[in-house]
Amino acid sequence: MKKFNFEENSHRRFNPLTNSWVLCSPHRTKRPWEGHKEVIDDESLAEYDPECYLCPGNTRAQGDKNPQYENTFIFDNDFAAVKNDQPEYLEQSKDKISSLLRVEGVRGECKVMCFSPKHNITVAEMSEDAILCVIQSWIKIYREMSTKSYINYIQIFENKGSIMGCSNPHPHCQVWCTETIPEEPTKELISMNNYYKNNNSCLLCDYTQLETIKLKYKPRIVCENNSFVCLTPFWAVWPYETMIISKSHIISLLDLENDDDGNILQKDLANIIHRITCKYDNVFECSFPYSMGIHQAPVDNKDHTNDSHLHLHFYPPLLRSPTIKKFLVGYELLAEPQRDLTPEQAADRLRNCSEIHYKQK
Amino acid sequence: MKKFNFEENSHRRFNPLTNSWVLCSPHRTKRPWEGHKEVIDDESLAEYDPECYLCPGNTRAQGDKNPQYENTFIFDNDFAAVKNDQPEYLEQSKDKISSLLRVEGVRGECKVMCFSPKHNITVAEMSEDAILCVIQSWIKIYREMSTKSYINYIQIFENKGSIMGCSNPHPHCQVWCTETIPEEPTKELISMNNYYKNNNSCLLCDYTQLETIKLKYKPRIVCENNSFVCLTPFWAVWPYETMIISKSHIISLLDLENDDDGNILQKDLANIIHRITCKYDNVFECSFPYSMGIHQAPVDNKDHTNDSHLHLHFYPPLLRSPTIKKFLVGYELLAEPQRDLTPEQAADRLRNCSEIHYKQK
Ligand SMILES: O=P(O)(O)O[C@H]1O[C@H](CO)[C@@H](O)[C@H](O)[C@H]1O
Ligand SMILES: O=P(O)(O)O[C@H]1O[C@H](CO)[C@@H](O)[C@H](O)[C@H]1O
Numbered sequence: 259m260k261k262f263n264f265e266e267n268s269h270r271r272f273n274p275l276t277n278s279w280v281l282c283s284p285h286r287t288k289r290p291w292e293g294h295k296e297v298i299d300d301e302s303l304a305e306y307d308p309e310c311y312l313c314p315g316n317t318r319a320q321g322d323k324n325p326q327y328e329n330t331f332i333f334d335n336d337f338a339a340v341k342n343d344q345p346e347y348l349e350q351s352k353d354k355i356s357s358l359l360r361v362e363g364v365r366g367e368c369k370v371m372c373f374s375p376k377h378n379i380t381v382a383e384m385s386e387d388a389i390l391c392v393i394q395s396w397i398k399i400y401r402e403m404s405t406k407s408y409i410n411y412i413q414i415f416e417n418k419g420s421i422m423g424c425s426n427p428h429p430h431c432q433v434w435c436t437e438t439i440p441e442e443p444t445k446e447l448i449s450m451n452n453y454y455k456n457n458n459s460c461l462l463c464d465y466t467q468l469e470t471i472k473l474k475y476k477p478r479i480v481c482e483n484n485s486f487v488c489l490t491p492f493w494a495v496w497p498y499e500t501m502i503i504s505k506s507h508i509i510s511l512l513d514l515e516n517d518d519d520g521n522i523l524q525k526d527l528a529n530i531i532h533r534i535t536c537k538y539d540n541v542f543e544c545s546f547p548y549s550m551g552i553h554q555a556p557v558d559n560k561d562h563t564n565d566s567h568l569h570l571h572f573y574p575p576l577l578r579s580p581t582i583k584k585f586l587v588g589y590e591l592l593a594e595p596q597r598d599l600t601p602e603q604a605a606d607r608l609r610n611c612s613e614i615h616y617k618q619k
Numbered sequence: 620m621k622k623f624n625f626e627e628n629s630h631r632r633f634n635p636l637t638n639s640w641v642l643c644s645p646h647r648t649k650r651p652w653e654g655h656k657e658v659i660d661d662e663s664l665a666e667y668d669p670e671c672y673l674c675p676g677n678t679r680a681q682g683d684k685n686p687q688y689e690n691t692f693i694f695d696n697d698f699a700a701v702k703n704d705q706p707e708y709l710e711q712s713k714d715k716i717s718s719l720l721r722v723e724g725v726r727g728e729c730k731v732m733c734f735s736p737k738h739n740i741t742v743a744e745m746s747e748d749a750i751l752c753v754i755q756s757w758i759k760i761y762r763e764m765s766t767k768s769y770i771n772y773i774q775i776f777e778n779k780g781s782i783m784g785c786s787n788p789h790p791h792c793q794v795w796c797t798e799t800i801p802e803e804p805t806k807e808l809i810s811m812n813n814y815y816k817n818n819n820s821c822l823l824c825d826y827t828q829l830e831t832i833k834l835k836y837k838p839r840i841v842c843e844n845n846s847f848v849c850l851t852p853f854w855a856v857w858p859y860e861t862m863i864i865s866k867s868h869i870i871s872l873l874d875l876e877n878d879d880d881g882n883i884l885q886k887d888l889a890n891i892i893h894r895i896t897c898k899y900d901n902v903f904e905c906s907f908p909y910s911m912g913i914h915q916a917p918v919d920n921k922d923h924t925n926d927s928h929l930h931l932h933f934y935p936p937l938l939r940s941p942t943i944k945k946f947l948v949g950y951e952l953l954a955e956p957q958r959d960l961t962p963e964q965a966a967d968r969l970r971n972c973s974e975i976h977y978k979q980k
Contacts, residue, residue, distance in 0.1 A: 260706045261706055262705070262706045262707065262708045262709070262724060263706070264722075266705075267705040267706065267708070267724065268700065268701045268702065268705065268724070268725045268726070268727070269708060269722050269723060269724050269725055270722070270723050270725050270799060271720075271721065271722055272721035272722070272723075274718075274719055274721070278802050279723075279799075279801075279802050281700065281701075281725060281801070283700040283701065286698060286700055288698070289698035290680075291786065292786045292787065293781055293784060293785065293786030293787075294781035294782060294784070294785075294786075297658070319651070337647060337649070337650035339629065339642065339644040339647055339950070339957055340629045340642075340644065341629065344623070344627075344628040344629065345621045345622055345623045345624070345628060346623065347623045347628070347630060348623070357635075358635055358822075358825065358826050358829060358853070359632075359829075359853050360632065360633035360635070361625075361630050361631070361632055361633070362630060362631050362633075362640075363623060363628065363629070363630050364629045364630055364631050364642060365629070366629070411954075413950060413953065413954040415949040415950055415953050415954070416949065417946075417948050417949040420654055420655035421655060422946065422948045422949070423654060423655065423946025423948040423949070424654065424655075424948075425652065425653045425654030425655075426653065426654075432949065432950070434950055434954065438631060438640075440640075440642070440950075440954035440955035441639050441640050441954065441955040441956070442952075442953055442954050442955065443954065461719075464719065465719050468719060468720075492719070492720050549948045549949040549952050549953065550949075551949065551950075551952070551953030551954070553953070571953060573952055573953075585778075585783070585784025587778050587783045587784040587910045588776040588777065588778040588783070588784070588793065588910040588912065589700070589774060589776055589793070589795055589801075589912075591803075591910050591912070591934055592774065592776050592803055592910065592912030592914070592932060592934075593772075593774040593776070593795065593801035593802065593803050593804065593912070594801035594802040594803065595802070596700055
């Protein structure tokens with residue numbers, strides 16, 4: 259009888275972080291694609307755009323004027339999804355009816371952070387020093403927002419590229435701070451907490467050790483340095499999905515400050531972000547779109563010092579070329595996420611991509 | 620103090636089917652949109668396309684020739700995500716390592732069903748009689764596949780429109796049959812089973828009664844007939860997301876056959892699908908893209924006769940116009956789904972849309 263072959267046969271893999279499955283159909287990469295193709299946005303941009311609401315010196319939607327900033331710049335989102343000045347939501351009495359119509363009010367604050375004054379740069383082309391400035395701004399805003407007693411979770415994320423819903427190419431991320439702990443981090447915290455209870459160790463510490471040390475061949479490692487590893491998780495959904503995980507047990511951005519060795523952790527994080535984003539752009543020699551987000555402990559972390567673990571997720575949609583993305587639609591939305599190439603094939607491709615940006619060659 | 624206002628203030632709503640939350644930020648609809656716009660695909664199509672692998676008489680990728688079918692036509696997907704002829708996956712011994720690298724083999728079959736020989740029609744423009752033929756084909760394929768002992772779940776879904784990943788405009792759906800019960804139906808079955816244990820009644824029976832009978836104002840009903848209701852669920856994620864739910868306790872498509880009254884259920888289902896898809900096209904006077912899927916009991920349903928309940932989900936991406944969709948990206952992927960207009964506002968808009976297709980006016 260033929261042996262089961264992970265690069266040929268359909269299988270599903272379990273995501274222990276979100277407690278869910280993903281279907282992997284590797285032979286499906288052979289399918290020709292006759293569907294929708296993205297339009298490449300190769301219009302070359304100027305370093306300064308007088309129409310951009312993120313460029314230094316320009317005026318924003320609500321009339322505020324941006325300063326002549328030199329590295330990063332943080333301000334309140336002019337169209338915030340959550341606000342701090344709203345009436346309290348008072349729950350109605352719970353009978354059977356209201357148990358099917360459950361609601362919570364959500365207060366919070368939404369910040370925008372520009373990564374650079376330059377309109378026409380992306381993280382992939384920024385220097386490690388410039389990325390270090392971004393990391394230090396993340397720590398700063400995290401510290402500031404976590405002192406507000408009503409804020410319980412701080413979600414930092416970047417949408418890069420118009421096909422990932424980014425409405426302005428000026429390099430920036432968002433910081434949404436809420437009184438509720440959102441769905442995804444909650445799911446992860448529950449799984450990590452269960453794992454800790456069962457194994458008396460941290461899920462992501464164990465997983466990182468497994469991938470970087472215990473396994474003889476290291477099929478999912480993309481790149482690493484002393485403090486961080488970047489890998490395609492065994493249970494990845496997006497074609498070139500990666501995670502950056504800290505090798506030591508760090509639970510939030512604030513732990514990057516308590517570093518004896520002169521900010522080595524911060525520098526190593528800048529190094530690994532620099533390398534993976536550069537590799538991404540080199541896969542198809544285009545500006546590689548993605549959503550990136552940082553997961554960490556909730557603000558009140560006393561219950562999560564053992565099980566929570568700082569990590570970054572990159573969810574890039576491209577599958578075969580700058581214009582052909584993977585659609586997570588029908589079956590994916592209604593039944594189960596489905597991927598074509600295996601995480602090991604993706605890691606292989608990324609590993610072999612140069613760390614020198616294609617535009618600089 | 621000002622009262623909490625659901626059309627102004629941010630809140631989250633709980634989805635009792637998937638046991639998860641969605642963030643609702645109604646004031647955000649005021650935000651101007653400067654990002655990506657879709658290209659309208661208004662190229663007018665011919666009734667027969669010699670290049671289309673779904674049109675009657677044409678030859679498909681693997682060399683098979685389609686018959687001159689007159690209503691629906693079912694065949695094996697030439698690039699199936701799951702197959703029945705693959706080696707069995709034998710689990711390796713479970714130590715701590717493999718518990719983080721969990722895998723299952725997935726055997727199954729993927730079918731494609733053409734809704735009509737006409738290349739240039741969509742469900743929205745099909746007659747109720749033609750939709751009735753589709754429903755009867757769904758029942759037929761469901762019955763056929765459910766006799767195969769290794770098949771445990773049958774997922775019928777339609778991707779409509781190129782922005783929903785549909786690679787061929789010829790009206791069709793897919794039927795993926797697997798030995799595993801996929802993620803989403805599993806989540807729903809767990810929630811419905813828990814609800815049944817706690818309340819001794821079916822979650823979707825109770826929810827349907829609440830929306831159609833108990834509530835004085837019926838803010839989320841889009842349209843209904845004797846057997847089915849179409850509504851925007853209280854916890855909807857997509858801007859114009861709807862559900863079609865059977866009013867009586869029906870657990871799978873097979874129950875549509877055991878109908879004393881001469882297929883009234885099948886006709887009523889055709890009626891409600893006809894009306895909602897037509898309303899959808901009328902929202903922006905364009906062919907409204909969506910992913911649609913049918914959720915029902917697993918094939919072996921003896922444990923789910925009380926808690927499972929037949930329903931259809933429609934997930935349409937458009938938000939403001941034929942070219943502006945809602946991006947479920949950054950925050951949505953990494954933290955929590957976020958919506959702008961409320962489900963009640965969406966229901967209102969859909970309710971007021973004509974049930975005569977704009978092209979027929
Ligand atoms: O098989 P199709 O219709 O070409 O493919 C489409 O639907 C599938 C199931 O939802 C998805 O996995 C694909 O990404 C999508 O393009
Ligand atoms: O606020 P932005 O960047 O304009 O908006 C983008 O990111 C948000 C958060 O992920 C999404 O809700 C929007 O759909 C998307 O277009």
